[in-house]
Amino acid sequence: MATVTRPDEEVLRLGPNIPEANIQLPGVEKYEQVTREIQRTLYPTKLWFAGLSVAIICMLIGLGAWMWQVYMGLGVAGYSPPVMWGVYIVTFVFWVGIGHAGTLISAILYLFRAGFRTTIYRAAEAMTVFAIMTAGLFPILHLGRPWKFFWLIPYPNWRLIWPQFKSPLVWDVFAILTYLTVSSTFLYIGLLPDFAALRDAEPRPLRKHIYGVLSLGWRNSELEWRHFARAYLFLAAFSTPLVLSVHSTVSFDFAMADTPGWHATLFAPYFVAGAIFSGIGMVFTIIIPIRRWFHLKHYVTLNHLDAAAKLCLFTSLVVGTAYLTEFFIGWIGGNSMEQSYWWNRVFGQWWWAAWVMLTCNCVLPLTLFVQRLRRNTTWLFTLSIFINLGMWFERFVIFDPSLSHEFEPWQWTRYAPTYVDWAILLGSFGWFTMWFMLFIKNFPVVAISEVKEIVPPPLRTPHPVEGIEVTGMRLAFEPETPGERD
């Protein structure tokens, strides 16, 4: 919605009308084309049914493992003191992190008027909602009595007891629930005009009716757009500090504890940077197959992927700096327990996990300095898989080496996930993928109305490539640049 806010008179006088003039879609020429081509993606295919089936099977495997764990107790999940936070908490933080890139792309880049977000933000936003839905399951899975999870919510009760508001676990409840609610709201409000477009274009009666209900009677009137623009701006403004706060709050779960490797003020920015980095990796994992299978290469162009890859490279460098800072502080602090912990983490018991993390998160993304690789979708997709892997291992390396190597040497131990852990991890990917697959065939994965904002409007007066006059205003369009038609 980058062009809907009220420009000041100076901007109106000077133009360009479109703040994202450097990100044009020359392969998209007409408004009708946008509606038609996005609506075309909503017809299910055999490949989609196959993907959905695989996702549901994976989810059922995870569900079965969880039921087995409820029956047998948490012991089947490989926990033994002092390592009581394992794969579940690792995966919880992993999925919360995945969600962050969606909000970054949809809200923060909206406020910064970054044009390349226009065609990828809807997929990223949906990814955020489903990732938070997945993450929210893990603290519950981790409970010995999962049916008591609501005790963390402050509600009036006959026991007259309340949660401890000084506990980071309670902060988590507020942060995650707020994030889920605001992200879902932001997604739905952005979808309203698109539901209206689909309601009016859809030939299938049932779908037409459903879109009609979901669109809430939206009519694209000037009154609606005016208030919509303002509301969308404020929702983006709320989401921006929220995205920074949520993973900071998650990091407090660890940083508040006096455990080697955890008790650091660096944790909040370190977690936020890592979250955004991992989320961008997941965006590539999702958007590259979508643009190919849905024939949307002229919407999600190589220029968009190139710009997102630069963001990925930047966040990789931030994460790498955080790793080095951790090592440096551990060394220069002079605390023998910290030094022992760091040595054990990188060269000792957990060397393999630490080097998977460093290779995937710091070394491989350096290839994005090469423009040819930033514009190579095969490499971007491959790299995104490595980033997902590396960021899962980052959380593993943060949590379990610390718990297994605390202050007393007699407490030093090992930790190995069991088949239940792996099955539930697989199930989480199935759960996430199932929702995402359902989303992409029922809702527009590219924002119809926002794409129309960057498509040249139909005019009575023919215009040359580099400028037009409409009611006294000059609208500048940049000439085509390489990669936009790919």
Add this chain to the structure above:
Amino acid sequence: MQGIVGVFRELDATVDAVHALKKLRAGNIDIYTPAPRHELEGILTHRPSIVRLYTLIGGLAGATFGYWIPIWISDYWPLVVGGKPVPSWVPYTIISFELMVLIGSLATVAGLFITARVPRITMTVGYDERFSNANFGVWVECPPEKQAGVTETMKRHGATEVRGER
């Protein structure tokens, strides 16, 4: 409620038609556009959206509630540690911030719904399905004696279809 609805193919034709119709003073005008356009902003009104008021009130209410509930609960069930003050505003700021964002966002959405008058149970007159796809639309609510003038003005400025509705 009766009037004339005009369907326009081009943006500049729509803008010209709206300017002409305003001069005609035939009645209330509404514009439909598939995507928000700066050219159509401010033609009908220059008043800023009041959604911001809902946002402000919701945000302030959320922040206040977010401080109030933990302070009240701390006082109700005091956990005295080392003689320190029972309500601790630093951790409570996290709760306050989260509730500010939550209630502020929900108030913003409520503000949007109230000011933009959605949800709308039935589509009112003066709307055409083409307005969400590729066409621009202008609706003028006017009495029968002014409809001929409105129709003529719309056609003169390039309307591809003009029809009366009630």
